[in-house]
Amino acid sequence: MDPVDVIAKKRDGGVLDPGEIAAFVRGHTRGDIADEQMAAFAMAIYFRGMARSEVSALTRALADSGERLDIARTFGDCVVDKHSTGGVGDTTTLAVVPLVAAAGVPVLKMSGRRLAHTGGTIDKLESIPGFRTRMSREEILAALGRTGAVIVAQMESLAPADGRLYSLRDRTATVDSVPLIASSVMSKKLAVGAGSVVLDVKYGGGALIGDPKRAEALARAMVRVGTDAGIRTVALVTDMEHPLGDAVGNALEVREAVHILMGEGSRRLREMVLALGQEMLIGAGHSPDKATARERLVSLLESGAGLESLVAMVLAQGGDAHVITEPDRLPQAKERWRVRAKEGGYLCKIDGRSIGRLAMALGRGSGAHGMTQDPGAGIILCRSHGDAVHAGDVLAVLHASPAALAERDGLLRWAHSAFSIAGDPPAPRPLVRKVIRAD
Amino acid sequence: MDPVDVIAKKRDGGVLDPGEIAAFVRGHTRGDIADEQMAAFAMAIYFRGMARSEVSALTRALADSGERLDIARTFGDCVVDKHSTGGVGDTTTLAVVPLVAAAGVPVLKMSGRRLAHTGGTIDKLESIPGFRTRMSREEILAALGRTGAVIVAQMESLAPADGRLYSLRDRTATVDSVPLIASSVMSKKLAVGAGSVVLDVKYGGGALIGDPKRAEALARAMVRVGTDAGIRTVALVTDMEHPLGDAVGNALEVREAVHILMGEGSRRLREMVLALGQEMLIGAGHSPDKATARERLVSLLESGAGLESLVAMVLAQGGDAHVITEPDRLPQAKERWRVRAKEGGYLCKIDGRSIGRLAMALGRGSGAHGMTQDPGAGIILCRSHGDAVHAGDVLAVLHASPAALAERDGLLRWAHSAFSIAGDPPAPRPLVRKVIRAD
Numbered sequence: 001m002d003p004v005d006v007i008a009k010k011r012d013g014g015v016l017d018p019g020e021i022a023a024f025v026r027g028h029t030r031g032d033i034a035d036e037q038m039a040a041f042a043m044a045i046y047f048r049g050m051a052r053s054e055v056s057a058l059t060r061a062l063a064d065s066g067e068r069l070d071i072a073r074t075f076g077d078c079v080v081d082k083h084s085t086g087g088v089g090d091t092t093t094l095a096v097v098p099l100v101a102a103a104g105v106p107v108l109k110m111s112g113r114r115l116a117h118t119g120g121t122i123d124k125l126e127s128i129p130g131f132r133t134r135m136s137r138e139e140i141l142a143a144l145g146r147t148g149a150v151i152v153a154q155m156e157s158l159a160p161a162d163g164r165l166y167s168l169r170d171r172t173a174t175v176d177s178v179p180l181i182a183s184s185v186m187s188k189k190l191a192v193g194a195g196s197v198v199l200d201v202k203y204g205g206g207a208l209i210g211d212p213k214r215a216e217a218l219a220r221a222m223v224r225v226g227t228d229a230g231i232r233t234v235a236l237v238t239d240m241e242h243p244l245g246d247a248v249g250n251a252l253e254v255r256e257a258v259h260i261l262m263g264e265g266s267r268r269l270r271e272m273v274l275a276l277g278q279e280m281l282i283g284a285g286h287s288p289d290k291a292t293a294r295e296r297l298v299s300l301l302e303s304g305a306g307l308e309s310l311v312a313m314v315l316a317q318g319g320d321a322h323v324i325t326e327p328d329r330l331p332q333a334k335e336r337w338r339v340r341a342k343e344g345g346y347l348c349k350i351d352g353r354s355i356g357r358l359a360m361a362l363g364r365g366s367g368a369h370g371m372t373q374d375p376g377a378g379i380i381l382c383r384s385h386g387d388a389v390h391a392g393d394v395l396a397v398l399h400a401s402p403a404a405l406a407e408r409d410g411l412l413r414w415a416h417s418a419f420s421i422a423g424d425p426p427a428p429r430p431l432v433r434k435v436i437r438a439d
Numbered sequence: 440m441d442p443v444d445v446i447a448k449k450r451d452g453g454v455l456d457p458g459e460i461a462a463f464v465r466g467h468t469r470g471d472i473a474d475e476q477m478a479a480f481a482m483a484i485y486f487r488g489m490a491r492s493e494v495s496a497l498t499r500a501l502a503d504s505g506e507r508l509d510i511a512r513t514f515g516d517c518v519v520d521k522h523s524t525g526g527v528g529d530t531t532t533l534a535v536v537p538l539v540a541a542a543g544v545p546v547l548k549m550s551g552r553r554l555a556h557t558g559g560t561i562d563k564l565e566s567i568p569g570f571r572t573r574m575s576r577e578e579i580l581a582a583l584g585r586t587g588a589v590i591v592a593q594m595e596s597l598a599p600a601d602g603r604l605y606s607l608r609d610r611t612a613t614v615d616s617v618p619l620i621a622s623s624v625m626s627k628k629l630a631v632g633a634g635s636v637v638l639d640v641k642y643g644g645g646a647l648i649g650d651p652k653r654a655e656a657l658a659r660a661m662v663r664v665g666t667d668a669g670i671r672t673v674a675l676v677t678d679m680e681h682p683l684g685d686a687v688g689n690a691l692e693v694r695e696a697v698h699i700l701m702g703e704g705s706r707r708l709r710e711m712v713l714a715l716g717q718e719m720l721i722g723a724g725h726s727p728d729k730a731t732a733r734e735r736l737v738s739l740l741e742s743g744a745g746l747e748s749l750v751a752m753v754l755a756q757g758g759d760a761h762v763i764t765e766p767d768r769l770p771q772a773k774e775r776w777r778v779r780a781k782e783g784g785y786l787c788k789i790d791g792r793s794i795g796r797l798a799m800a801l802g803r804g805s806g807a808h809g810m811t812q813d814p815g816a817g818i819i820l821c822r823s824h825g826d827a828v829h830a831g832d833v834l835a836v837l838h839a840s841p842a843a844l845a846e847r848d849g850l851l852r853w854a855h856s857a858f859s860i861a862g863d864p865p866a867p868r869p870l871v872r873k874v875i876r877a878d
Contacts, residue, residue: 007612011485039475040611043482046450172479173446 003033003041011044018057025061029161035168042165042174050179055221056228058179062187065161067137069192071108074141077195079106080280083185084200085218086118087207088356089243089269089381092200093121093151094257096273096280098309101149102300103277105284108144108194110154117356118208119253122153127251127331127375131319149313158191178214182221189231196232196283198276199223203433204241206352212237212433219436227438232283236275237434242350242385245269248359249378249399251330258327261307268384268431274298275432333363333376333399337408339415344390347383349420355379358414361407362400374401379415386426395419442472442480450483457496464500468600474607481604481613489618494660495667497618501626504600506576508631510547513580516634518545519719522624523639524657525557526646527795528682528708528820531639532560532590533696535712535719537748540588541739544723547583547633549593556795557647558692561592566690566770566814570758588752597630617653621660628665635671635722637715638662642872643680645791651676651872658875666877671722675714676873681789681824684708687798688817688838690769697766700746707823707870713737714871772802772815772838776847778854783829786822788859794818797853800846801839813840818854825865834858 001023009016024041027033050058071079080100084090097107111121111133122133133153135143143150156163162184169175189197199222202208203215219235226233245266247256259265260273278293287293300306307324314321323329363377380397383389398415400408440462448455463480466472489497510518519539523529536546550560550572561572572592574582582589595602601623608614628636638661641647642654658674665672684705686695698704699712717732726732739745746763753760762768802816819836822828837854839847 004610004612011482011612034610035473035475036478036607036611039479040482040613043450043479043486044612047482047486168475171443171473172475173443173450173483174479 059183063190081194087240099306102309199235202240207240331376335400345421348426502629520633526679530692538745541748638674641679646679770815774839784860787865
């Protein structure tokens with residue numbers, strides 16, 4: 001195979017054979033195919049797209065580049081995996097993983113760090129003292145057997161070609177391509193080898209994808225790849241215009257996950273936990289339908305079994321579970337500043353992207369070297385999209401690091417600019433736009 | 440400037456500022472911008488094209504990456520440059536450069552080696568014993584002053600960024616892009632700095648570009664770039680379906696150039712020499728119109744002044760001029776095989792691409808290490824497109840190296856397959872399809 005011929009075939013709109021794609025990825029991994037050839041290939045894919053068979057072949061080739069966790073060998077196909085394309089105030093993983101485990105369905109989730117304005121589950125978990133986000137294959141399997149719930153950082157030994165390709169795409173303006181995103185995400189799912197996967201594909205200002213149609217196309221591509229690989233795969237296409245939960249920030253979001261597992265917390269975040277959780281129970285073959293699954297999950301929230309499951313997970317991963325049972329022990333930011341409504345009306349917009357960036361700015365610059373993010377910093381939203389507000393009402397509380405104090409006025413102005421108040425109530429925004437199943 | 444932003448802007452169809460393009464090329468030359476970024480940029484250009492201002496900026500940036508010959512400082516703007524996109528049996532340069540010089544217009548031409556099935560002027564000149572195709576800036580200027588005619592190999596110190604970019608494009612399936620070809624060719628013209636340039640852009644099976652519309656687009660792009668750079672530029676879009684002259688092969692083509700300069704040789708090749716030559720005289724301000732220019736060139740062919748000019752050029756560049764005055768002294772291949780028509784009719788096709796490849800195969804494998812091309816090998820065509828032929832007529836004579844003898848039958852079959860004979864005479868093919876001038 002001449003790599004130039006493969007690039008030219010894609011450039012001219014041809015459909016590549018699985019063998020050509022596999023050889024291209026293997027060649028790149030071995031160094032026979034240069035970075036500039038992979039970059040030209042990625043840009044040709046950006047313009048030409050990929051057929052279903054091509055996306056599946058690329059995903060398999062990336063998954064085949066490293067270790068396979070192969071959890072089915074130990075657990076059969078009952079383990080569930082979960083993925084979100086990333087949002088602001090999206091604490092779903094921290095609540096839904098232990099909740100589904102409490103229902104008797106083991107969940108193994110590998111998470112990432114924050115990307116752009118969106119939060120990262122691993123950053124959030126690191127606000128729990130002692131919590132280990134890096135574990136070996138053996139430790140992961142042991143913890144999964146013991147508690148049924150594991151959340152760890154993405155293992156670098158899984159699909160290493162994807163890591164290399166992603167970094168190349170990041171340098172060459174080829175990140176934003178549906179087939180490349182789909183194969184990147186799903187290659188890591190294939191390498192883990194869960195029996196079923198539930199995907200949350202977000203759109204809107206607070207997500208990484210703005211356009212709902214594009215999110216839907218990505219969801220469909222990922223469901224097809226998963227299905228082609230023999231994984232029961234379903235994707236929810238969900239709204240991420242505004243922050244999902246009331247908390248934005250690492251420790252603040254852990255605290256909100258605890259609230260959700262106590263049957264409290266943001267209505268929309270709870271709805272998202274149930275919507276994803278019920279698909280996870282159905283995917284694992286645990287529940288026959290949505291109504292049964294939801295009933296089971298609600299009862300686990302009410303009984304406190306979901307919270308117990310989170311405690312067990314934190315303990316199994318070496319964390320201090322006291323911060324879960326007594327969330328006031330979580331890291332807290334020193335400064336608290338209230339953001340008050342300047343006028344009355346209806347809260348018609350909370351800019352998710354801006355809030356995500358502001359939460360990071362509030363935690364910036366603390367730590368010994370002025371570099372570490374303050375784990376306690378962030379934002380608590382006190383009003384939700386569509387709420388009626390009066391002038392002077394507290395819209396949000398900013399939790400800031402001491403280093404942010406010098407910029408207090410600017411940060412408060414920034415916070416104000418993230419809220420829009422109008423005379424008429426806004427149209428409600430449904431949370432789940434679409435559920436995409438295998439076709 | 441973030442290179443990823445520049446790639447993304449082009450990817451999304453934006454028009455880049457000259458400053459962005461200059462910084463991108465400089466960054467690549469310095470190594471700040473990686474090959475994979477340049478490759479992604481080139482593929483984005485492949486799909487999106489470039490505005491006139493972008494092609495001009497890219498051309499300038501490539502020209503600015505190295506030395507500028509700046510011949511105008513010594514000769515003013517009267518020097519003419521000439522370029523052909525490459526063909527089969529295209530010996531035009533070897534005849535037109537000394538002919539135009541004989542009219543009193545200095546010509547400096549930097550040439551390349553053969554590319555794919557098309558011949559290279561430098562390879563042809565190397566069949567003249569002692570001829571130096573590599574000369575320093577000072578030697579070039581001195582020879583130009585003495586004889587008015589210089590043909591040398593492309594200097595590597597001119598537009599080195601173009602060399603690097605071309606090699607990258609060759610590895611990444613991004614060669615075939617009009618703005619990238621135009622900027623590559625014209626960057627070297629800018630670095631030479633002649634006052635006027637005449638371009639021969641060929642299309643058809645024997646050329647590197649098949650489609651005449653595409654050749655026209657390339658011609659137009661190059662004329663615009665030249666004009667924007669203050670060079671009087673004109674392009675001829677010419678037919679290269681069949682071999683241009685009767686000779687295909689290095690020494691055989693030198694011999695045919697001599698015949699042309701003696702007022703003999705192939706009718707179409709002579710026509711091409713006059714068509715390009717008259718534009719060169721007009722471009723240099725020597726002749727007011729085509730008729731005057733052509734009359735002057737024809738008289739120089741008849742008087743033998745053009746041939747004297749070639750002799751002077753060969754001497755000035757260290758070559759043995761006896762091979763020009765007595766062409767039988769040129770290297771000759773040992774084997775001669777006749778290709779005879781198997782049936783009568785009209786010669787309706789001579790496959791230029793196939794003939795170009797065959798000529799190379801005939802010279803392959805000779806030399807001490809079995810690697811050097813036999814300079815005497817090639818093909819002499821005895822009949823032209825449209826000629827009436829009878830069964831048994833000699834269509835061509837193959838001049839083969841001793842090493843080719845083992846493959847004689849296969850090579851003869853190959854030669855036969857390059858000719859098509861039909862019952863009706865084919866439609867004539869006009870040589871010059873269009874002349875593109877500054878708009």
